[in-house]
Amino acid sequence: MQLKTAHSSSFRDPSGYIFIENNSIKRVINPVYFNQYDALKTSGFFDNLIKNKLLISHKEISRTANEIIIEPEQIPFITYPYEWSFNMYKEAALLTLKLQKYSLEHGFSLKDASAFNVTFHKGKAVFIDTLSFDFYKENTPWRAYKQFITHFLGPLLLASYHGAHQLKLLRNFIDGVPVKMVSTMLPSKTKLSPLLYTNIHLLAKLEDKHSEDYEGKTKTASLSKKGQLNIVKSLYEFIKKLELKEASEWGNYYNKTNYTDVAFKTKDIVINDWISKIKPSSLIDIGGNDGTFVRQINYDYKEALVCDIDNNAVDFNYKTTKLNKDQKMLPFVLDVLNPSAAIGLNSTERASFLQRIAAYAPDVTLALAVIHHMSLSGNVPFKESAKFFASFSKYLIIEFPKRNDSWVQRLLKSKADFEDYFGFYTIENFEMAYSELFNIKEKIHIKDAERTMYLLEIKNLNFENRA
Amino acid sequence: MHFLYFDPGLGAMIIQAIIAAVAGVVLFSKNVMYKIKLFLGLQKEDKDDVFDDIEIKDSDVENKN
Helix, strand or coil: CCCCCCCCCCCCCCCEEEEEECCEEEEEECHHHHHHHHHHHHCCHHHHHHHCCCECCEEEEEECCCCEEEEECCCCCCCCHHHCCHHHHHHHHHHHHHHHHHHHHCCEEECCCCHHHEEEECCEEEECCHHHEEECCCCCCCCCHHHHHHHHHHHHHHHHHHCHHHHHHHHCCCCCCCHHHHHHHCCHHHHHCHHHHHHHHHHHHHHHHHCCCCCCCCCCCCCCHHHHHHHHHHHHHHHHHCCCCCCCCCCCHHHHCCCCHHHHHHHHHHHHHHHHHHCCCEEEEECCCCCHHHHCCCCCCCEEEEEECCHHHHHHHHHHHHHCCCCCEEEEECCCCCCCCCECHHHCCECCHHHHHHHHCCCEEEECCCHHHHHHHCCCCHHHHHHHHCCCCCEEEEEEECCCCHHHHHHHHCCHHHHHHHHHCCHHHHHHHHHCCEEEEEEEEECCCCEEEEEEEECHHHHHHCC | CCCCCCCCCHHHHHHHHHHHHHHHHHHHHHHHHHHHHHHHCCCCCCCCCCCCCCCCCCCHHHHCC
8 A cells, every 4th residue: 555656766675665755755664564663673773773874864753553654864965886986885885794794693684785775975875775674584594695796796896807987887787787797707717716706606607507497496595694694794804805906097186287386276266265155055076086176165065076987086085085084075976978877667766867966956066177078078069068067056166278278288189180170169169158058157267277267157047958 | 574575596595505604714714814914923903994894883772672
């Protein structure tokens, strides 16, 4: 019996579903899960996980014989696994294992281990599916084990051996990367590792063998609790030490730019001045690299999303955020030329980046040193990039590197014979195209650099241009 | 009561006994090696800056039950 309209992402688990009421996410618990819920509540299990900030907090708002409704702490912007950097992904995996170990020790077990059960909030990974805990039945194996391998271990291993781009695989495999695929993609030396041989290669083989068993005749094996704890602990130790094989070339990005100290400082002052006038509670930095510029902002905003196409830069930002115990910064990976699409059932299960960011509506967008990459590397006309930036924020702070800028020159040179085609890349054309959708509030040339900073405000007329 | 609303994979259920046995050996040997290295001074105590270990602290609320 479902009286409320369940959220389009919430249909898999019969224990309950989430719905939206007055712009707030709420969760219905069905009678079939009442026993578990009560046990988790009265034993202090929920309380302790919430205190340790591992599970999103919630409060019970109503209870009848037919349903319990809880309201979780709201998370303004949800990031998905395919938008995480390597170490973010690792943290989500470790969190899941941590919860499974804790559950086992307290008579429960995670009934699923989907990577979508985790997101990032206030500077760390947090588990958001409150109904994922079930009673542990003695001597039963972990039902979510395979899901853990296909959602976490598989993608992390592939990333470790073949680069961070592999983490985007969950975009195509919303139910996890098939074990057989992981097995064939890993180098054969991984068969010599007892842990990888059993958890990946042997698993792939056995899954293959038993997929033919339509009658369900094969007996399910039993597994002691200690045995299961060994699996969980060994995976934890392994994943904790997992690193990317590709050397991080990132590091001193800002030393490689053509900015003199003076110009860098001017840019900093200009941005801080505008931000203090706008007084944003939320902002997004598109192409924000490792978050350097957002960290220069003195204004006390509530939350800053910082995205970049470079997984390494995002990872570096994430580590810095963690070490600083910064709760306001949310780094994630985003390719502006191919932002995350809506995927899953009816293409509505996981919202696209543009849907999520339009709903979040950050007060101001920063686009520093990104327009020349969009225009010259991505061949995006000004009209189209303006449309993109006009779809979610009221204010846009954008930096325009002029034709003489050394980066622009480099990008143009790489076009060889095609260079003439990019004659459109001039500050006049830029202003003309952006003026269609924005009012130019302020404009400042940066001394010592071939760059101009703009503060733009969206024209109300065109707000319906939202993607 | 169990809700099998997704396929846990039959092979994955059976294999866990084997994986657990291997994991037990791996954990045991790693622990022994770690202690030997620590004793010989080849390794310093683990200090991890970003990720903590698997333990979750029990709060007082928990212990009373």
